Amino acid sequence: MPIDHLDGRLILLLAREPRIGVLEMSRRLGVARGTVQARLDRLTSNGVIRGFGPQVDPAALGYPVTAFATLQIRQGQGADVRAHLAGVPEVLELHTTTGGGDMLCRLVARSNADLQRVIDLVVGFDGIVRASTAIVMENPVPLRIIPLVEQASGDT
Amino acid sequence: MPIDHLDGRLILLLAREPRIGVLEMSRRLGVARGTVQARLDRLTSNGVIRGFGPQVDPAALGYPVTAFATLQIRQGQGADVRAHLAGVPEVLELHTTTGGGDMLCRLVARSNADLQRVIDLVVGFDGIVRASTAIVMENPVPLRIIPLVEQASGDT
């Protein structure tokens, strides 16, 4: 759990140049190769680094429209709704939340028109009482973690 | 842009076992190494694959609380607000949206109590009129792309 400064530099370096190897990292960081290897192993088995999967851009795949939908669920139908939404490819992520809605999900679609199809797919399920959708226009801050890593490793 | 079936299998393979090399991929996919290399180059320069950065878990970093905040912005202050939010490490992502709110952002915090600090940090800025926050309780569908890749590449 505790991220130290070297861990932080390691993650930052990996984030900037993901394809470099352990040896090159050890050179850049000024530590021995074994150290880098050990740190990396620890970070991944810790769960701090979940993986190195490719980051795929939905837009480039033909799904340029993103939207967030807030869902209200009928009491006791939560599990069914989850299973239903997990089966819809256009649902990229799903959270249960406090507040006005019960769930928040991120959707993508091929066009604004196609979004209608996706929403119908999502809400066309018995347990969902109501859905309110916000279409994303711009994405000034794409999903990021680096500033947080810097903060977590800096002031430790 | 057009993802064919081999591209799809390539991405899926990479997503499942990110650390395998080009040679091993070519063996698994039953194609020549040069082909895999060419496809990968094309996918990354296409922008379909944005990168291979490490996926860091905020929870393991000490930020187990996630929340979504809907912000209402004073007319004409959009750019300032964006810059302000981009400077807050706990803001992992920011979108401008249609609908009731003007922006939607994803926040993390060290605890529910710490979330108050983060929210104060976020809304303590002149251009933000109002904020409404939903705390994430569960995450039944973590951010994913594989089902969409499967659909876009015409099944596996």
Place this chain on the structure above:
DNA sequence: GTATCCGCTGGACAATCTGATCAGTGACCC
């Protein structure tokens, strides 16, 4: 029909990296 382009194959090469292991060193704790 023929020429041309394009992607894929299968092979080759040197250079590099990996995984594994080792002994030595300093810091810290009991």
Place this chain on the structure above:
DNA sequence: GGGTCACTGATCAGATTGTCCAGCGGATAC
């Protein structure tokens, strides 16, 4: 003092990478 731990610097064989190449269809253009 003795033990544990993390890091260093080194070794080794084996595997992988980047980069060429010629050949082979299929599709397209003329």
